[in-house]
Amino acid sequence: MGLRVSRLFSWMMRAAWSWARRSAEVRHGSRAARRFAGYGPGTSIAFPTATVFGEPWIELGAHTLIGADITLAAGMLPGLDLGPRPLVRIGDGCTIGRGSHIVAHCSIEIGDHVFTGPYVYITDQNHVYSDTEVPVGRQWPVDDPVRVGSGTWIGANAVVLPGARLGRNCVVAAGTVVRPGDYPDHSVIAGVPGRIVRRHDAEAGWIPPLRPPGDRPDGPHPSRPGGACPGGPAAPQG
DSSP: OHHHHHHHHHHHHHHHHHHHHHHOSEETTSTTGGGSSEEOTTOEEOSSOSEEEOGGGEEEOTTOEEOSSOEEEESSSTTOOOOSSOSEEEOTTOEEOTTOEEEESSOEEEOTTOEEOSSOEEESEEOOOSOTTSOGGGSOOEEOOEEEOTTOEEOTTOEEOTTEEEOTTOEEOTTOEEOSEEEOTTEEEETTTTEEEEEEETTTEEESOOOOTTOOTTOSOTTSGGGOOTTSOOOOOO
């Protein structure tokens, strides 16, 4: 009897959780969506969220999908008056991966059709270490606006630091720490600290040039003849 009750309770919990994931997301037109500065049609924030506050200073475009366990915040604490304009703007057609953090105190602008992997961290505020006698966490932080250009892809676990300004159609490799500064359109940024490892020029093409398929320093991958993906067409053999 006890085992049957336990199984029934487990089934009920799974069913309730599945219903919540399907039905409790924040959708356009809902009461939760109306708290935002802007919330475009077709946009949703998946359930469950981690931390969301400062909605009157967060503006989301149309057909943007924000994953579960997201931290989306404007300001230090809920209930603050942050002024007349939004601090976070996320454009149309974006996808923000689950577990990501977008935390604004000054200005974070994310363009249209920006895609991120999971657990990406974007912030416009950082602590300083100007006084070596005071704990870092007690020193007043510094703000610097962040901009992510339209069409950019940011890989999993990347960090975009205050003052970073990414151009259009950039790629940020997984795990990269993007430092403050300007990154031109069509840049590929990788590493810790991040640097431009490849960029595209309208006349010269990719700099440095892309390697042809199968042209690896150690030769083709042993499980992928000619460098092709398993199950896909093999690269031309010389």
